[in-house]
Amino acid sequence: MKGEIRQDITTGTWVIFAPGRGERPSDFPGGEPSSTRAADYDPDCPFCPGNEDQIPPILAETPSGDGPGWQTRVIPNKYPILSPDGGGRGRSEGFFPRLPNRGRHEIIIESPRHNLDLDQMDLPDLARVLETWRDRCRAIRSETPKLVPVIFRNRGPGAGTSLLHPHTQLIAAAVPPPRLIRREETARTYYQQRRSCLYCDLLAAEEAETSRTLPAGEGLAAFIPFAASGPFETWIIPRGHRPDFADTGSEEILRLAGTLREILLRLKRILGVFSYNLVLSPPFPSPDSRPFSHWHLRILPRLTTAAGFEFETGIPVNPNLPEEDAGRLRRGES
Ligand SMILES: [Zn+2]
Numbered sequence: 001m002k003g004e005i006r007q008d009i010t011t012g013t014w015v016i017f018a019p020g021r022g023e024r025p026s027d028f029p030g031g032e033p034s035s036t037r038a039a040d041y042d043p044d045c046p047f048c049p050g051n052e053d054q055i056p057p058i059l060a061e062t063p064s065g066d067g068p069g070w071q072t073r074v075i076p077n078k079y080p081i082l083s084p085d086g087g088g089r090g091r092s093e094g095f096f097p098r099l100p101n102r103g104r105h106e107i108i109i110e111s112p113r114h115n116l117d118l119d120q121m122d123l124p125d126l127a128r129v130l131e132t133w134r135d136r137c138r139a140i141r142s143e144t145p146k147l148v149p150v151i152f153r154n155r156g157p158g159a160g161t162s163l164l165h166p167h168t169q170l171i172a173a174a175v176p177p178p179r180l181i182r183r184e185e186t187a188r189t190y191y192q193q194r195r196s197c198l199y200c201d202l203l204a205a206e207e208a209e210t211s212r213t214l215p216a217g218e219g220l221a222a223f224i225p226f227a228a229s230g231p232f233e234t235w236i237i238p239r240g241h242r243p244d245f246a247d248t249g250s251e252e253i254l255r256l257a258g259t260l261r262e263i264l265l266r267l268k269r270i271l272g273v274f275s276y277n278l279v280l281s282p283p284f285p286s287p288d289s290r291p292f293s294h295w296h297l298r299i300l301p302r303l304t305t306a307a308g309f310e311f312e313t314g315i316p317v318n319p320n321l322p323e324e325d326a327g328r329l330r331r332g333e334s
């Protein structure tokens with residue numbers, strides 16, 4: 001892959017160029033089908049068992065909880081946006097700053113079953129998916145400590161996925177992620193002023209306010225944030241101060257699995273089968289950020305399309321009020 005990372009000097013934004021991505025196959029040439037209508041197994045799917053000749057060598061695997069075989073599998077992305085050896089080593093000069101596109105791009109196959117989406121899994125199986133996320137974060141932290149692993153899930157063509165078989169992705173880029181750095185600066189300033197974690201205080205304030213809170217398992221909080229960027233954006237966050245998801249224990253992961261599944265099922269009752277992005281926040285990059293870095297999971301249903309105003313200004317327009325979305329989710333109203 002001959003990609004590279006270039007900087008737009010008018011905004012400071014880094015752009016990843018990944019020419020090979022255009023060769024990806026797509027399960028969604030005609031838009032959104034329902035994954036519940038798909039078959040259990042697809043002989044042409046590279047993520048289904050028996051088609052290992054279509055995928056790169058497996059990086060990690062967890063055994064099935066009930067018999068032979070595997071439950072989750074981790075592979076390098078066959079069409080990566082970044083690669084471990086990088087590329088594009090052209091010179092950086094003047095108006096044209098550039099970096100090699102070095103980093104990791106992995107796929108976590110969540111189940112051998114072609115049609116088993118997260119919200120339909122048994123809790124122990126869903127917990128195993130979340131443990132795989134945690135274990136990959138740990139692996140990146142020990143193998144390439146300077147890279148920031150971003151775990152995300154694109155469900156449905158409206159959220160940018162090209163393959164139906166349920167999977168999560170991990171991208172760890174060498175380039176500094178601007179939004180993460182901005183969040184770190186905000187949390188650092190708050191901590192310097194109050195000696196307290198912004199996220200711990202925010203979730204306490206959301207719980208005191210109650211109008212946007214949702215049911216969550218022990219030790220967790222869930223809510224639609226005050227300034228949700230789109231309809232039904234939902235956060236799940238641990239109540240105690242937890243800087244890094246990589247340190248999460250198995251009991252906590254099982255409770256997280258229960259809360260995540262419950263919220264996805266409630267959303268589905270209201271929205272039907274829907275496209276969404278799910279993002280797990282990585283720890284802030286600075287080594288001294290543990291007192292104010294606090295992991296959280298965000299579910300972002302893709303019900304609106306960003307248009308000219310949003311692109312130009314960076315100001316999202318949300319047609320739904322968070323309090324009303326939270327009320328509907330709490331009542332389970334369809
Ligand atoms: Zn499949």
Ligand SMILES: [Zn+2]
Nearest residue numbers: 197200241294
């Ligand atoms: Zn905290």
